[in-house]
Amino acid sequence: MIPLSWYLFFSAALFSIGLFGALSRRNAVAILLGIELMLNSVNVNLVAFWRYGDVSMMAGQVFAIIVFAVAAAEVSVGLALVISVYRRRNTVIAEDLDMLKW
Amino acid sequence: MTPEKIIFLIVAGATLASGLMVVTTRNLIHAALWLVATLFGVAAVFAILNAGFIAVVQIVVYVGAIAILFIFAVMLTRKDMRDSGPQHNKNWWAGALLAVMTFGGLVFLVQSWASLSKAAADIPSGFDAVSQLGNQLTSPNAYVLPFEVASVLLLAAMVGAVYVAFNRK
Amino acid sequence: MNFWTDPLKVAAEWLEGILTGWGMDAIFAHVLVVFLGVLLLITILMVLDIFLVWIERKVVSRFQDRIGPNRVGPYGLIQPFADIIKLIIKEDTTPDGADKVVYNLAPILSMMSVLIVWAVVPIAPVILGTDLNVGVLFLIAAGAIGTLSIIMAGWSSNNKFALIGGFRQVAMMVAFEIPMLTMLLIPTIFAGSMNMNAIIQAQGSIWYFFLSPLGTLIFLIAVIAELGRAPFDLAEGESELVAGYNTEYSGMKFGMFYAGELLHAMTFGGIWGILFFGGYRFFGLEQVSPFLAVLIFLAKALIGYWVIMWVKYTMMRIRIDQMLAFNWMFLTPLSFVLLMVTALANALLAGTSIWVYGIGMFASNIILGWVALEIVRSYSRKEREKLEGPRKVAEAHH
Numbered sequence: 305m306i307p308l309s310w311y312l313f314f315s316a317a318l319f320s321i322g323l324f325g326a327l328s329r330r331n332a333v334a335i336l337l338g339i340e341l342m343l344n345s346v347n348v349n350l351v352a353f354w355r356y357g358d359v360s361m362m363a364g365q366v367f368a369i370i371v372f373a374v375a376a377a378e379v380s381v382g383l384a385l386v387i388s389v390y391r392r393r394n395t396v397i398a399e400d401l402d403m404l405k406w
Numbered sequence: 407m408t409p410e411k412i413i414f415l416i417v418a419g420a421t422l423a424s425g426l427m428v429v430t431t432r433n434l435i436h437a438a439l440w441l442v443a444t445l446f447g448v449a450a451v452f453a454i455l456n457a458g459f460i461a462v463v464q465i466v467v468y469v470g471a472i473a474i475l476f477i478f479a480v481m482l483t484r485k486d487m488r489d490s491g492p493q494h495n496k497n498w499w500a501g502a503l504l505a506v507m508t509f510g511g512l513v514f515l516v517q518s519w520a521s522l523s524k525a526a527a528d529i530p531s532g533f534d535a536v537s538q539l540g541n542q543l544t545s546p547n548a549y550v551l552p553f554e555v556a557s558v559l560l561l562a563a564m565v566g567a568v569y570v571a572f573n574r575k
Numbered sequence: 576m577n578f579w580t581d582p583l584k585v586a587a588e589w590l591e592g593i594l595t596g597w598g599m600d601a602i603f604a605h606v607l608v609v610f611l612g613v614l615l616l617i618t619i620l621m622v623l624d625i626f627l628v629w630i631e632r633k634v635v636s637r638f639q640d641r642i643g644p645n646r647v648g649p650y651g652l653i654q655p656f657a658d659i660i661k662l663i664i665k666e667d668t669t670p671d672g673a674d675k676v677v678y679n680l681a682p683i684l685s686m687m688s689v690l691i692v693w694a695v696v697p698i699a700p701v702i703l704g705t706d707l708n709v710g711v712l713f714l715i716a717a718g719a720i721g722t723l724s725i726i727m728a729g730w731s732s733n734n735k736f737a738l739i740g741g742f743r744q745v746a747m748m749v750a751f752e753i754p755m756l757t758m759l760l761i762p763t764i765f766a767g768s769m770n771m772n773a774i775i776q777a778q779g780s781i782w783y784f785f786l787s788p789l790g791t792l793i794f795l796i797a798v799i800a801e802l803g804r805a806p807f808d809l810a811e812g813e814s815e816l817v818a819g820y821n822t823e824y825s826g827m828k829f830g831m832f833y834a835g836e837l838l839h840a841m842t843f844g845g846i847w848g849i850l851f852f853g854g855y856r857f858f859g860l861e862q863v864s865p866f867l868a869v870l871i872f873l874a875k876a877l878i879g880y881w882v883i884m885w886v887k888y889t890m891m892r893i894r895i896d897q898m899l900a901f902n903w904m905f906l907t908p909l910s911f912v913l914l915m916v917t918a919l920a921n922a923l924l925a926g927t928s929i930w931v932y933g934i935g936m937f938a939s940n941i942i943l944g945w946v947a948l949e950i951v952r953s954y955s956r957k958e959r960e961k962l963e964g965p966r967k968v969a970e971a972h973h
Contacts, residue, residue: 305408305410305525305526306410306411306414306454307525309516309517310414311455312516313516314418314421314422314451316508316509316512316513316516317425317509318421318422318425318444318448319509319512320506320508320509320512321422321425321426321428321429321505322425322429323501323505323508324429324501324502324505325428325429326501327498327500327504327505328429328495328497328498328501328502329493329494329495330492330493330494330495331434333434333479333480333483334434334493336476337428337437337438337441338428338429340468340472340476341425341428341429341441341444344444344445344468347448347452347460347464348448348451348452351452351455351457352455354457355455355456355457356526359529359530359533360538362535362538362539362542362548362549363549365457365459365460365535366539366543366548366552366553368457368460369460369463369539369543369553369556370552370553370556372463372464372468373556373557373559373560374556375468376471376472376560376563377559377560377562377563377564378563379472379475379476380475380563380564380567381563381566381567381570383475383476383478383479383567383571384566384567384571385570386479386483387479387482387483387571388570388571390482391573396483398495399495409602409603409606435730436674436677439677439727458707458708458709459708459709459712462709462712462713462716463712465719465720466712466716466719469716469719469720469723470715470716470718470719470722470749471719471749473723474719474722474723474726474745474749477726478742478745481730534708536708536709536769
């Protein structure tokens, strides 16, 4: 049987990779890609705790489902913003978008 | 080494490798495709955890919708197909340092925790996780309120996305 | 238990016995036997796929008042092999500036998205890949891989026609996934399970076609759109886009897309049969022998495939705005309403006799379909008046 720690280390590594992507990328879409990785690692943790706890308590899976909904909402609004910004400013490089007002 | 452990190590290794490709590759379409590979790996981890429903939903929602949306967004926000110029900002080393420190801190925290090597109990025979999940998501004594709030959030996000991205001539 | 009542299990146990007899570890022997089973299923499907080419060509020629392939072998049966040899010896081109890895991966993924569906298809009560308890959702997950393969093909070809075709196809597949997923929930409501085998078992007394004729029709429309076949074949509209997302593909890579499409159509014909026409069930014949059940399932799958071909070779292509409007303004709302009506009727009629239940369900479906058609008719009348109205005024001026 796989020990719980393996899943936790795996998700910690995935979270850190996502964090690096979100902090270091210049393109706004790529920053969102990093955030997706972080949300996924959270889900791995939630489902692993469900499996290694009392399986009749579904809280872990329920939270994973809600994270799916939040991720979908985040991506749809985030990408809509990116596309809208690209239409007006002709760039999606996060560093160039430093005007704070239009 | 049981076959289960070997399968987990292969899946986890492939997932982390493709995750690294997502944040380092220069071509953004490739980054989005590597994200798909990562999502498949995470779905496989869910399957190893006996959460079949979550694994399938992961593929339906993430690969079927979110990854496709990413690929569309990458294609719609560029003038030519190739990515030119640096893809990482000047402070990428600070981000890398922070990520490594986060990983170290998390590993340290998890390691110092007592019930780590706890083995999972066998799933009782006749236990149907999917119907359990469905009942708890719609039961007033359990999670119906978070479920409804999540659906309202999705609706609001959908309307907001259409409003923001709508091209007013 | 003998070979004639449970062939797969008996064969697997026999093979595992031989392998462990050779000193192999029991777990690894099991993994190897499962792997061989997968290989066998894929081989059978690919051989079937070869003959689907012949079936498709024969049927289309009959629809078009021709005879079709009849020179190579009896009734032209060897024709698909000639086609394959032609495809293999063709030059395998890769356009300049193509993204090589993605370009070569796309046809493989396209084929894979079809083959992976068969992991959950119950061919007979005891002949099935895996008894997944979320089998119905698995279909949508497999469809997601197909969508991905098409956008990969369209983008990596470095060709504007391929990219436009890929965009169109993906927009259509994402759109029609919603009515399809909603219609998959209707057998789930009736059977109380997402397991495909349980859905078939629950159709013992009545096929779900009779409980939800409208759902059957919407599912068929969504499937045809998902397949990208006429009238929804605007992704490869040859008069405007050369061949859509597979413009740049030649040789066997094109063959993979083509064979994948045919097998996809046959697969979804079979799934249509499973969800609404009782799958391998046919008046108790399936209990005689699993082999008979396989034949019944294959017959239903081929009939479903024939219906899809019938639509393809009868209807004309529609425009992309018409397709999107049809889905988002008509099919998706209708499928949501149908789902709600079905759930409500299921709750209200629970516990009544099968006749009351069946007639109630059938009537609610027919009424809903009629109301939807009336709404569409009045809308189209208004649109026509809007188009024809000003013209009449202009004529009055002259």
